[in-house]
Amino acid sequence: MTIVTQFAISSTRLLDSGGNVVAPLPAFAQDDSELVALYRGMVLTRTFDAKAIALQRTGRLGTYASSLGQEAVGVGVAAAMQPSDILVPSFREHGAQIWRGVSLAELFLYWGGDERGNDFAVPREDFPNCIPIGSHAPHAVGVALAFRLRGEKRAAVCVFGDGATSKGDVAEALNMAGVWKAPVVFVVNNNGWAISVPRAKQSAASTLAQKAIAAGVAAEQVDGNDIIAVRFLVEQALERARAGGGPTLIEAVTYRLSDHTTADDASRYRDDAEVSRHWAEEPIARLRNYLVRQGTWGADQEEGLLQECSKRVDESAASYLATPPQCPTEFFDYVYAALPAELAEQRDAVIASVGKQP
Amino acid sequence: MSEVSLVQAINLALRRAMMEDPRVLLLGEDVGINGGVFRATESLFQAFGEQRVIDTPLAEAGIAGVSIGLAVQGFRPVAEIQFTGFAYTCIDQLLNHAARMRSRTRGRLTCPMVLRSPAGGGIHAAEHHSESPEAMFAHTPGLKVVTPSSPRRAYGLLLSAIRDPDPVVFLEPTRLYRAAHEEVTDDGIGIPLDCCAVLRPGRDVTLVSWGAMITETLRAAENLSRENIDAEVIDVATLKPLDSATILESVARTGRLTIVHEAPLTCGLGAEIAARVASRGLTTLLAPIERVTGFDTMMPYPRSEAFYMPSADRVTAAVRRTMAYT
Numbered sequence: 001m002t003i004v005t006q007f008a009i010s011s012t013r014l015l016d017s018g019g020n021v022v023a024p025l026p027a028f029a030q031d032d033s034e035l036v037a038l039y040r041g042m043v044l045t046r047t048f049d050a051k052a053i054a055l056q057r058t059g060r061l062g063t064y065a066s067s068l069g070q071e072a073v074g075v076g077v078a079a080a081m082q083p084s085d086i087l088v089p090s091f092r093e094h095g096a097q098i099w100r101g102v103s104l105a106e107l108f109l110y111w112g113g114d115e116r117g118n119d120f121a122v123p124r125e126d127f128p129n130c131i132p133i134g135s136h137a138p139h140a141v142g143v144a145l146a147f148r149l150r151g152e153k154r155a156a157v158c159v160f161g162d163g164a165t166s167k168g169d170v171a172e173a174l175n176m177a178g179v180w181k182a183p184v185v186f187v188v189n190n191n192g193w194a195i196s197v198p199r200a201k202q203s204a205a206s207t208l209a210q211k212a213i214a215a216g217v218a219a220e221q222v223d224g225n226d227i228i229a230v231r232f233l234v235e236q237a238l239e240r241a242r243a244g245g246g247p248t249l250i251e252a253v254t255y256r257l258s259d260h261t262t263a264d265d266a267s268r269y270r271d272d273a274e275v276s277r278h279w280a281e282e283p284i285a286r287l288r289n290y291l292v293r294q295g296t297w298g299a300d301q302e303e304g305l306l307q308e309c310s311k312r313v314d315e316s317a318a319s320y321l322a323t324p325p326q327c328p329t330e331f332f333d334y335v336y337a338a339l340p341a342e343l344a345e346q347r348d349a350v351i352a353s354v355g356k357q358p
Numbered sequence: 359m360s361e362v363s364l365v366q367a368i369n370l371a372l373r374r375a376m377m378e379d380p381r382v383l384l385l386g387e388d389v390g391i392n393g394g395v396f397r398a399t400e401s402l403f404q405a406f407g408e409q410r411v412i413d414t415p416l417a418e419a420g421i422a423g424v425s426i427g428l429a430v431q432g433f434r435p436v437a438e439i440q441f442t443g444f445a446y447t448c449i450d451q452l453l454n455h456a457a458r459m460r461s462r463t464r465g466r467l468t469c470p471m472v473l474r475s476p477a478g479g480g481i482h483a484a485e486h487h488s489e490s491p492e493a494m495f496a497h498t499p500g501l502k503v504v505t506p507s508s509p510r511r512a513y514g515l516l517l518s519a520i521r522d523p524d525p526v527v528f529l530e531p532t533r534l535y536r537a538a539h540e541e542v543t544d545d546g547i548g549i550p551l552d553c554c555a556v557l558r559p560g561r562d563v564t565l566v567s568w569g570a571m572i573t574e575t576l577r578a579a580e581n582l583s584r585e586n587i588d589a590e591v592i593d594v595a596t597l598k599p600l601d602s603a604t605i606l607e608s609v610a611r612t613g614r615l616t617i618v619h620e621a622p623l624t625c626g627l628g629a630e631i632a633a634r635v636a637s638r639g640l641t642t643l644l645a646p647i648e649r650v651t652g653f654d655t656m657m658p659y660p661r662s663e664a665f666y667m668p669s670a671d672r673v674t675a676a677v678r679r680t681m682a683y684t
Contacts, residue, residue, distance in 0.1 A: 088427075115461065115464050116464055118464065119463055119464040119465070119466045124466060127467070128462055128463055128467075130455075132450060132454045135419075135451065136423075136455075137423070138419070138426070138427065138451070139427040140427060142425060142427015142428040142431065145427065146427065146428050146431035146432065147431075168419060169423060169450075172415070172423070173420060175417065175420070176417065334460050334461040334464055334465050335499050336523075336524050336599075337460070337522075337524055341602075342600055342602060
């Protein structure tokens, strides 16, 4: 017998759950303002999240997928990206979208059930959320292929969850990315749960990262609650991708502290004790502890930031709630570039029934 | 100008589209050096190189999904799915993503791609190689569904499909790939996707069909002319969106309608056409609408496929019934 291939998956953690440095920090982490920016991004994301849930509970937002406890993945990934890169997200990456410039009002609008929430003023080329699990992975490969064919130094970033790694679309996308050395970085936001199905029932693989190895795609694992590590690893992978070094998959191990969505009750299938244990690992306190220990952050800054985030979120929510509804026939207008005759007839019937012109 | 087969006309249109627009790319299984299993992409790899004619891994959903990414980024991908029976795994990508990208982003992102696939039976192919799933695609808002019935129409319709700003499923009648020959002028002129074509004018009965069944329908019209029945033949060509006006106008003149398609009867596109005529042209009808279609069975294996597929004789018999109705 001859061993024809072997592989290993590394896991990176720079800050432990108490915010203590356990491995050398990357250059950007020497700059306190960089870390404060990441911290602010995570706090804003969590403030947005709490508001979204409150709006949903009071009947003013649709079903919403919380990112509570996973802010380091979204914000860390986006912070590693260049504005010219393209994000192809699933539906729990509010942190990434906010960092990339999607407005809070647009996010509220989207989750409130209005397509205009996907018409981002910025960034114009990012994809909207993908709801059918994992089916956006090949889109990211197509985007990356487009970059390569045009000779552009850009990369696509595709984020999906642990459940998505069981899907054929993800396997097909990884395989194609590997064959074509496409400038794409896949990030598995492994939050431990696919609604009620835990990680252990999702795959017998010891890491989800290793699924990429089979496709010839570089793969590693990162502590997904350590935003410094997330940003660092994704940044490295993106630089490699833009330079023609091929794709990477990064499995960010985090934990879903929330229900799957506001339509879910995780107490039906998950022990509170498990959730409590994971609160000790969550990313915001971790970075705050580090910053406080560095003397960069204190109670005053914290208080100021919370107030600032609340104000911004409240203003955006008010703006969302004040958004006039779409015209009752607007959903006809974007089915095709030009309205076909048969569809014009259907639209005109709606106009006649509501008694007003579009 | 020379006589070419339908598959050669497809090849001409692809070559023309690639010459006139550098955004046009071909991708699919075996489309590169092999020129496609039916040779639709023959010599294009050699002419345009591996950057524009891309052999993909064997993964149909991935081919559709990658095409979406390319299209959203401004390319004009033309994906080939080797047989329509293998396109079902693309349906998630087409329905959930390609078809609605424009709508769900309110026009910010669009998806101008073409998914080509040989469809239909009649070539004694293995199972899953003879499907006619056009209604599945035509049921989907945001997609266009086009099928040609001759080399000239294949050339013009495919050019228009590639130039279209929205996703188009282009179903090529396998049976006509080599059976149909005619002169095709490689002039780069597209055939509009928003209208049916009247292939044969007639006074007595309207025959509506598309794809490979046009051949049987035209043959039936010839048979019927010997019985002094003057049949008008309409090639729907663009199944979605459907040009009802041409059909309604024709039925208003003839008063009789027979619809011919290879796909199964139930929920086939013939049902939609019949419903439109019933709701808007009922008073012009002189006889019940006839449908000559495949059956609500599986497409049988090749030894029995001739029993399944509508033939000129079945069409002729149906028209005789509608003509006899008083």
